[in-house]
């Protein structure tokens with residue numbers, strides 16, 4: 085469960101160009117929810133994902149992950165939290181170019197100290213689910229965009245995080261690949277009880293998610309479950 | 311992390327190669343530079359010591375500044391008996407130096423004429439090995455004179471010719487004799503070769519009333535590095551405040567000073583050299599890292615700590631440094647070794663340094679594993695320092711900010 089209480093975030097605070105990127109956000113996201121943050125460009129979707137993902141700090145308010153207050157953690161603790169509880173999927177795939185697919189997927193697990201055999205098993209499992217098991221030895225730049233993004237999703241889920249944060253994961257994909265990717269993520273979400281949070285404009289995602297939070301100008305304008 | 315670093319270095323072949331080549335070149339240059347500097351200093355020192363100056367010399371106080379018969383060492387035997395007991399001394403010899411006029415029928419020249427102990431000089435100095443013609447002195451040489459080749463030329467003397475000597479004996483009385491040129495020598499130092507001649511003490515002492523007296527006692531050590539230590543030992547053992555015992559550092563102050571100045575310039579140019587290496591490697595590393603900010607940002611996002619990032623950079627530079635130095639060190643060491651045995655010959659070098667007694671146009675390298683070791687240490691240190699700034703630069707971005715970096 086993720087709980088946000090009166091979260092505010094500014095950029096350039098105190099300067100004339102100050103941006104109030106998040107305004108009094110209050111949200112509770114239950115475990116296993118499949119949520120979309122949507123809204124016009126610049127409304128604060130990415131910023132919200134980043135503060136939830138402990139990539140960025142907020143200026144006031146608290147964010148809890150389970151009982152833990154993320155907003156009170158030190159930088160080292162936040163890094164650790166990201167490693168152990170979060171998975172990230174970026175718009176630009178952001179795979180590690182020097183590692184092959186198998187190593188990329190297993191990377192977070194390796195960092196967390198899983199055994200080689202566990203890693204191998206799990207990598208194969210998620211790769212099969214995401215239908216990239218025949219590409220395990222390829223380097224990322226030998227894959228199509230859709231395949232790369234599936235590897236990115238596989239990397240994010242492999243170590244069984246509690247939350248996956250996906251910022252515009254389909255922005256670089258065609259609709260067919262987007263559909264495949266979202267379908268697979270939905271399956272992972274249901275099977276592994278991982279909360280998945282999207283930030284996107286994509287209609288496709290809108291149709292698949294269980295909850296849509298609309299942001300306007302940094303504030304929650306609408307929140308409904310379907 | 312190590313594996314990732316290794317893969318990075320293998321993946322980005324171009325920049326890995328460039329970094330390794332930079333390190334390779336600087337390692338070689340650095341080792342050779344130091345080796346050359348040390349080698350030439352050692353050579354200067356060795357040559358000048360070998361010719362005539364001892365590692366330690368004992369004088370009566372004021373002899374060196376004022377000179378003259380009042381400042382001769384008296385009762386030499388008592389002192390040499392004491393010296394004989396010091397382990398670290400390889401050999402010692404007494405010299406009686408005086409100045410006089412040497413002349414034949416047409417020419418005359420002032421010269422230092424020194425009474426020496428020929429057998430001992432063979433061990434102590436390179437006088438004997440400087441022989442060009444004739445036979446070196448021995449204790450039965452009688453009135454044989456061993457003459458600098460330039461002096462012989464000046465006086466137009468050849469082997470077997472006679473030359474008149476006029477000087478003053480140690481008691482101040484008039485001394486004159488006829489010497490015979492038995493041999494000539496050439497040290498390479500024009501100064502020395504044109505103003506020095508030697509007579510066996512066994513003969514000269516009679517002429518000069520110099521028995522058991524000496525201008526100074528010259529000492530050769532088993533190991534020149536012990537000079538300071540042995541010197542204080544000598545001072546204690548002799549225990550005579552009218553005498554002074556001086557090491558080569560004092561005796562050849564001019565030369566030592568010039569060597570030190572040389573060394574200071576050496577160190578200045580060396581540090582410039584290192585600064586250049588440092589900046590080249592660092593700027594290069596910085597450019598590399600800048601182009602990878604995004605990648606590092608992704609790693610930070612998915613949970614790598616700053617320490618992990620540092621490890622990656624560290625291992626990368628470590629791998630490349632090891633690679634470069636493993637290749638460079640044997641090459642550099644071999645070059646040093648080769649030129650320490652077969653010194654580079656540069657015509658004219660001896661002329662520049664002849665005042666200091668440099669005999670040969672040779673510049674030997676110094677082959678010293680310890681020196682090579684610390685050289686390598688410096689290279690590694692520079693390489694590691696060179697990743698600090700790029701590392702700080704990476705950290706100046708937040709993880710997410712970095713993923714957006716272009």
Ligand SMILES: Nc1ncnc2c1ncn2[C@@H]1O[C@H](COP(=O)(O)OP(=O)(O)OP(=O)(O)O)[C@@H](O)[C@H]1O
Pocket residue numbers: 095096103105123124125126127128129130131132283
């Ligand atoms: N690093 C930053 N520095 C300064 N301002 C920022 C930064 N990141 C975001 N902002 C500002 O905060 C506001 C919210 O930005 P955010 O990126 O969260 O929007 P978004 O909803 O993700 O937009 P988009 O749909 O275009 O991705 C914008 O006005 C943006 O200009």
Ligand SMILES: [Mg+2]
Pocket residue numbers: 129130131251283
């Ligand atoms: Mg965005």
